[in-house]
Amino acid sequence: MAGSFNLQNVVDTYKSCLSENKEIYIKYYIAGWRELVSFMNSLGSLFSFISKDAVSKIQIMETFLMGENGAHYLTVQSMVKFELNNKLVDFTQSGSHPESGCRTLLRLHRALRWLQLFLESLRTSTEDSKTSIMCSEAYNESLAQYHSWFIQTAARLAFRTLPGRDAFFEVMNAGSQQQVVAMLGEATPLISEVHQITEDLYAKNKLLELP
């Protein structure tokens, strides 16, 4: 199981995500995903196809952040403005910018909704709740609609191998179960706020269905 994973690190990155005027720092947004991927890597090889996809999207965003236009990728808001003003976003399949920042972040944004639902479910779970069912329900309500039958089947197969609730809480490395629940209670509103701000920004700019 994940040696260095710590739920507090996840809470801290989401705390750092928002600027005073509620802009979302991409650096911390992707740091949150990096942290979560380190957790997922401990779950076994059935999760590696999910992990690879998440890492490839994190790397695309890191490349933009460190590139010559990196200053425009400071926040999600500045990225959207920059890419739209410079026609760097493909609104159809056949464009010349298939891996824009806006499109890549949209995939992570959809996954953030899954995370929000899953963590809320974990937070309110009882001793006999099953992580595999909580994970599946959160997936069905969020990401599944965007995935092919093949991906959905592979994902649901992986969920069935998730450790039980007690082991899961332990790996979060945040103390007793009560302490984990308290920390989840801190994490979920932060994640919800980041998700809602991105959702509103993407809706306003008609970016929610990028191919």
Ligand SMILES: CCCCCCCC/C=C\CCCCCCCC(=O)N[C@@H](COP(=O)(O)O)[C@H](O)/C=C/CCCCCCCCCCCCC
């Ligand atoms: C606090 C600790 C508890 C929670 C631990 C959560 C750990 C989760 C870590 C990472 C989540 C992975 C995020 C996956 C991003 C998927 C983005 C996506 O939808 N990609 C698809 C579309 O991309 P394009 O083809 O359009 O470029 C791509 O097709 C997907 C491929 C892989 C399958 C994605 C399945 C996602 C399932 C998410 C649940 C993860 C389960 C983790 C179990 C704890």
